[in-house]
Amino acid sequence: MLLLKNGTYIDWQTLEFKRTDILVEEGTEGVISFFEPHMPVTQRIIDCTGKFITKSFANGHHHVYSALARGMPPPKKNPENFLEILQYIWWNLDKALDMEMIRANALVTAMACAKNGVTFVIDHHASPNAVSGSLETIVQAFDEVGVGHLLCYEISDRDGTEIARMGLTETTDYLAKRQGLVGLHASFTVGDETLTQAVRLAERTNSGIHIHVAEDKSDEEHCVAHYHQRVVGRLSELGALQFPKTILAHCLHLDDHERSLVEGSPAWVVQNMESNLNNSVGFFNSKGLGRRIMLGTDGMHSDMLRSARSAFLAGHNFDTIDYAETYRRFRNVHHYLYSNGFPGDGDNNLIVMDYDSPTPLTADNFLGHFIFGFGSQNISHVISRGKLILEDGKITGVDEAKVMEESRLQAKKLWRRMTI
Numbered sequence: 370m371l372l373l374k375n376g377t378y379i380d381w382q383t384l385e386f387k388r389t390d391i392l393v394e395e396g397t398e399g400v401i402s403f404f405e406p407h408m409p410v411t412q413r414i415i416d417c418t419g420k421f422i423t424k425s426f427a428n429g430h431h432h433v434y435s436a437l438a439r440g441m442p443p444p445k446k447n448p449e450n451f452l453e454i455l456q457y458i459w460w461n462l463d464k465a466l467d468m469e470m471i472r473a474n475a476l477v478t479a480m481a482c483a484k485n486g487v488t489f490v491i492d493h494h495a496s497p498n499a500v501s502g503s504l505e506t507i508v509q510a511f512d513e514v515g516v517g518h519l520l521c522y523e524i525s526d527r528d529g530t531e532i533a534r535m536g537l538t539e540t541t542d543y544l545a546k547r548q549g550l551v552g553l554h555a556s557f558t559v560g561d562e563t564l565t566q567a568v569r570l571a572e573r574t575n576s577g578i579h580i581h582v583a584e585d586k587s588d589e590e591h592c593v594a595h596y597h598q599r600v601v602g603r604l605s606e607l608g609a610l611q612f613p614k615t616i617l618a619h620c621l622h623l624d625d626h627e628r629s630l631v632e633g634s635p636a637w638v639v640q641n642m643e644s645n646l647n648n649s650v651g652f653f654n655s656k657g658l659g660r661r662i663m664l665g666t667d668g669m670h671s672d673m674l675r676s677a678r679s680a681f682l683a684g685h686n687f688d689t690i691d692y693a694e695t696y697r698r699f700r701n702v703h704h705y706l707y708s709n710g711f712p713g714d715g716d717n718n719l720i721v722m723d724y725d726s727p728t729p730l731t732a733d734n735f736l737g738h739f740i741f742g743f744g745s746q747n748i749s750h751v752i753s754r755g756k757l758i759l760e761d762g763k764i765t766g767v768d769e770a771k772v773m774e775e776s777r778l779q780a781k782k783l784w785r786r787m788t789i
């Protein structure tokens with residue numbers, strides 16, 4: 370057990386401040402208890418004098434597979450639209466991945482998450498030439514660092530029916546052992562048969578679908594041309610929206626009818642502002658989508674505070690969003706996980722912040738500090754399921770320097786392999 374001594378606890382839901390000692394129990398179902406005069410003294414003590422303690426963060430949509438992309442050589446052709454960005458960059462990269470690279474991707478992503486105060490990640494993975502066992506490789510790496518996960522394999526017909534079938538098999542095998550989702554790439558790369566099989570699998574395993582939706586307008590155009598309806602209509606008709614565990618990433622180009630279908634379903638939406646800016650695909654607008662909106666990074670990085678800030682800043686012109694709504698979306702992922710019964714994101718997931726502000730921080734102005742002040746540089750300790758996974762800014766579960774060295778080797782190997 371850990372004892373966080375003499376810190377200021379900020380309740381993530383009420384924003385109430387409390388000066389207290391906190392006893393943190395280990396385990397998936399572990400709890401925390403606040404100061405009592407006879408707290409046991411046999412536990413590990415962390416001095417939190419002058420520091421703030423609050424619930425750690427979670428990421429609603431991430432891509433482990435893109436971690437080795439940073440600094441890679443440019444593609445031979447400069448992409449001119451979203452489809453070309455996929456073809457010349459991301460599909461070129463994910464096809465070149467092998468299991469060693471996936472492990473390096475997962476280790477550096479989990480470490481980056483821990484350093485950014487993120488203790489739970491909902492990931493969407495693709496490696497078409499290394500499908501079988503890829504999710505278990507990610508689990509092992511995440512477990513070593515101590516970051517919780519809800520994984521899926523991105524099933525798609527883009528590389529032919531055999532690789533689509535392998536994606537379905539990988540998902541079936543994985544869901545037989547662990548909590549997870551049924552991943553699909555996007556409407557424009559998933560035919561009716563694969564989509565139907567994925568929905569049936571989600572039904573059989575009491576899971577949900579995790580899919581990119583109308584990230585670019587080409588997804589809608591393709592759907593209208595091939596299926597004579599829009600993306601959300603198609604997903605709804607084939608049953609993908611019926612699950613409260615379903616996650617629809619992006620949802621940028623929905624018309625009013627699609628928005629009402631999303632709002633009327635139990636599915637959740639994930640906003641990924643910086644990725645949308647990077648791909649020049651448009652701007653998220655929450656209008657008519659309901660309140661089940663959470664935030665993700667879409668593989669751009671692992672910093673959820675940064676994602677929240679960019680959602681707020683870009684939202685000035687393209688969305689209806691204020692400090693409180695930004696914070697609500699930032700924290701909604703915990704409600705998604707809790708309401709669906711996914712374990713591993715309970716009260717014993719905490720960050721300790723060394724936040725020395727030039728202005729007072731109180732319950733009344735917390736949101737102003739959240740938007741403009743807090744940064745990952747303030748996070749000194751991270752506790753995941755009661756275990757200290759970051760201590761004074763250092764990862765405890767793995768040798769950081771060794772992981773980084775290996776990751777650079779794997780990145781060089783990956784870049785050499787990329788052919789387009």
Ligand SMILES: [Zn+2]
Pocket residue numbers: 430431432493581618667668
């Ligand atoms: Zn994505």
